[in-house]
Amino acid sequence: MVRVRFAPSPTGHLHIGGARTAIFNWLFARHNKGKFILRIEDTDRSRSTEESIREILEAMRWLGLDWDEGPYRQTERMEIYRREAERLIREGKAYYCYCTPEELEVIREEMKKRCGVPKYDGRCRNRKEPREGVRPVIRFKVDTEGETVFHDLIKGEIRYPNSQLDDFIIVRSDGTPTYNFVVVVDDALMGITHVIRGDDHLNNTPKQIQLYRALGYEPPKFAHVPMILGPDRTKLSKRHGATSVMAYREEGYLPEALFNFLVRLGWSHGDQEIFSKEELIELFTLEAVGKSPAVFNPEKLLWLNHHYMKTYPVDKLSELLAEFLEKEGIVEDASKIDRKWLEEVVVAFRERSKTVKEMAHHCAFLFKAPESYDEDGVKKFFKPEVVPYLEAIAEEIENASQFTKEAIDEIFKRVLDRFGIKLKAVAQPVRLAITGRTVSPGLHEILLLTGKEESVRRIKKAVEFIKSLG
RNA sequence: GGUCCCGUCGUCUAGCCCGGUUAGGACACCGGCCUCUCAAGUCGGCGGCGGGGGUUCAAAUCCCCCCGGGACCA
Numbered sequence: 001m002v003r004v005r006f007a008p009s010p011t012g013h014l015h016i017g018g019a020r021t022a023i024f025n026w027l028f029a030r031h032n033k034g035k036f037i038l039r040i041e042d043t044d045r046s047r048s049t050e051e052s053i054r055e056i057l058e059a060m061r062w063l064g065l066d067w068d069e070g071p072y073r074q075t076e077r078m079e080i081y082r083r084e085a086e087r088l089i090r091e092g093k094a095y096y097c098y099c100t101p102e103e104l105e106v107i108r109e110e111m112k113k114r115c116g117v118p119k120y121d122g123r124c125r126n127r128k129e130p131r132e133g134v135r136p137v138i139r140f141k142v143d144t145e146g147e148t149v150f151h152d153l154i155k156g157e158i159r160y161p162n163s164q165l166d167d168f169i170i171v172r173s174d175g176t177p178t179y180n181f182v183v184v185v186d187d188a189l190m191g192i193t194h195v196i197r198g199d200d201h202l203n204n205t206p207k208q209i210q211l212y213r214a215l216g217y218e219p220p221k222f223a224h225v226p227m228i229l230g231p232d233r234t235k236l237s238k239r240h241g242a243t244s245v246m247a248y249r250e251e252g253y254l255p256e257a258l259f260n261f262l263v264r265l266g267w268s269h270g271d272q273e274i275f276s277k278e279e280l281i282e283l284f285t286l287e288a289v290g291k292s293p294a295v296f297n298p299e300k301l302l303w304l305n306h307h308y309m310k311t312y313p314v315d316k317l318s319e320l321l322a323e324f325l326e327k328e329g330i331v332e333d334a335s336k337i338d339r340k341w342l343e344e345v346v347v348a349f350r351e352r353s354k355t356v357k358e359m360a361h362h363c364a365f366l367f368k369a370p371e372s373y374d375e376d377g378v379k380k381f382f383k384p385e386v387v388p389y390l391e392a393i394a395e396e397i398e399n400a401s402q403f404t405k406e407a408i409d410e411i412f413k414r415v416l417d418r419f420g421i422k423l424k425a426v427a428q429p430v431r432l433a434i435t436g437r438t439v440s441p442g443l444h445e446i447l448l449l450t451g452k453e454e455s456v457r458r459i460k461k462a463v464e465f466i467k468s469l470g
Numbered sequence: 471g472g473u474c475c476c477g478u479c480g481u482c483u484a485g486c487c488c489g490g491u492u493a494g495g496a497c498a499c500c501g502g503c504c505u506c507u508c509a510a511g512u513c514g515g516c517g518g519c520g521g522g523g524g525u526u527c528a529a530a531u532c533c534c535c536c537c538g539g540g541a542c543c544a
Contacts, residue, residue: 108544117472118544155475164473164543203474203542226476226540233539261482264496268483271495290483293540297481300497310510352509377507412506427506439508 002034003193006067007183009041010052013244014059016296017198017228017236020262024225025196026065027263027284037190038070043182045075059245063255064277072190074182081177084185084215085138085170093214094170096136097124111166119166138171140181140211148206153223153286155199160206168207184208188217196286199224223286226266226293236296248301252324252357254312257305265294274307306354317350318342324360331367341449348445362440366449369458370436373465377438381428382466389419389426390433390466394459403452405444412443433462 006022008014014022029036038060042048057071074081088094099107099120108118125141142165149159170181177185187195202224212219230240242248248258260275267289269275275283309317322334322342331337345363353359373382396411397403416423427443434446434455447455 112471158474160474199475200541235540264482270484273496292476295481297497300482303497423506431507443506
C-alpha cells in the first residue's frame with residue numbers, strides 16, 4: 001500500500017512550490033490507490049502559528065487536495081522523538097556532546113583544513129563524564145566511510161560520498177529535536193513508502209538514510225522534484241510577486257486552473273496542456289516528472305485560467321462573480337442580484353475576462369451608469385453628427401413593445417436604413433453611451449443586460465453630453 | 471570552499487534510455503481572416519539543442535572536458 005505525505009511547516013502561507021509538492025504527492029497517492037497523509041511540521045514553535053495552519057488547510061481544500069490521515073502535528077509527538085533519541089543513545093548509535101560553540105568553531109576550522117569540509121570531528125563519541133555547566137546536545141554517530149547510493153525515482157541513481165557527513169545534532173541542548181531527525185522518525189513510524197519532496201532536500205537524504213538504518217527502519221523510496229524558480233531563475237519567493245495559493249484565489253483565479261498549471265510545471269504528458277483531475281489521477285507518474293527546475297510563468301497561468309472560465313459551469317462562475325462584485329466594492333449586497341440575469345452577464349463577459357476579478361470590473365457599468373466617458377472615445381466617437389442617430393435609437397427603444405435580441409436587431413436596422421449609414425457609424429457611440437468605454441461585449445448583450453429603460457436613459461444622457469461639448 | 475543536482479525556442483515542455491524527425495506542441499509576441507469595439511475562434515510567422523572535443527556514414531540523443539545555474543554543509 002502506497003503511503004505518502006505532505007508536511008508543511010506553518011510559518012506562513014501555503015506557497016506555490018509547496019502546493020505543487022502537495023499536488024504531486026496527492027496525485028501519486030490517488031493514482032496508486034494509496035493514502036495521502038497531512039503532517040504539520042510545527043516544532044519551530046517561535047515561528048509556527050495557528051493562523052498559518054488554518055490558512056494552509058484552507059488552501060489545500062480550495063485546491064481540492066483532501067487527505068486521508070491527519071493533520072498530525074509534530075508538537076504532539078515530542079514524546080516519541082525523545083524516546084527514539086534515547087533508544088539510539090542506549091544502543092550506542094548516538095551520544096551526548098558537550099562541546100561549546102567556541103570549541104566547535106575551532107574544530108570546524110581544523111577539519112576544513114584537514115579534509116575540506118567544515119564539520120564536527122566526533123570527539124565526544126567516547127566521552128564518559130558529563131561536563132559541569134554545559135547542557136549537552138545529542139549527536140548521531142555517522143558512518144563516514146564509503147558512499148551512500150540510492151535510486152531517486154526522479155533523478156535516478158545518486159551517489160554521495162559519506163566523507164561529507166559528520167555527527168550531526170539530532171536533539172538540541174534545549175531538548176528539541178532537529179528537522180532531519182523528526183522527519184525520519186515520523187516518516188518511518190507513519191509507514192511512509194514514498195517521500196516526494198523538493199530537491200533542496202536531496203543532500204539531506206544520505207544522512208536520513210543512515211538514521212533510518214540506525215533506528216532499524218527500512219528507508220522509503222525517494223523522489224526529489226525540482227524547484228520552482230522566479231523569472232530571474234532564483235528560487236521563487238515573495239519578491240517575485242504573489243506566491244501564496246490564497247493570493248491567487250483573491251486575484252480571481254480558479255482552483256482548477258492553478259492546479260492544472262502547477263502540475264504542468266515539471267510534469268508532462270506528450271503535447272497535452274489541459275487536464276481534468278480525473279485524467280491526472282489516471283495519467284500521473286513520477287517517471288514523467290522532469291529533472292530540471294521550472295520558471296513560474298504567470299502569462300500561461302492566466303491563459304489556463306481564462307480557458308477554465310470559458311468552460312466552467314455558469315452557475316458556479318456567477319456565484320464567484322457575485323462574491324467578487326462585493327469584494328471589489330462594485331455592489332453593496334450581491335445577494336440581491338437576480339441569478340438568472342447574472343448568469344447571462346457571465347456568458348457575455350467570460351470570453352473577454354481572464355480572471356473573475358477582472359470580470360467583476362469589466363461588468364461594473366451594469367451596476368452603475370458611467371460618470372464619465374473614455375477620453376479618446378469621446379474625441380473619436382462623440383461627434384455632433386451622431387446626435388440624431390442616438391436620438392433615433394433611444395426613441396425606437398423607448399417605443400419598442402419588447403426588448404429582445406431580435407427587437408434590437410430590428411431597431412438598428414430601421415435606424416441605419418433611415419439615415420443610410422452602416423452599423424459602424426453608431427456602434428461605438430452607443431457603446432460609449434452605455435458603458436463609458438470603447439471596449440465591451442457585443443451591442444445586443446450590453447443593451448439587453450443594461451435593460452430597456454436604463455439604456456434609453458444612458459443614451460439620452462450621452463446626447464446631452466455631446467451637445468454640451470459645443 | 472567541498473559535495474550533490476540540473477542545462478532543448480523568452481517561458482513550460484516533447485524528443486534522449488533504444489543515434490537517422492524540415493527538432494514537435496503550448497504560453498507570450500507579430501501578422502492575416504472574421505468583425506459593431508475588445509476578446510474568442512481560425513490560419514500563418516518569429517524563435518531553441520550552453521560551449522569544445524571525441525565515437526560514428528550519421529549526435530539534441532553515446533563518451534570526455536569545460537562553462538553556467540541551483541541546492542546542501544557551515
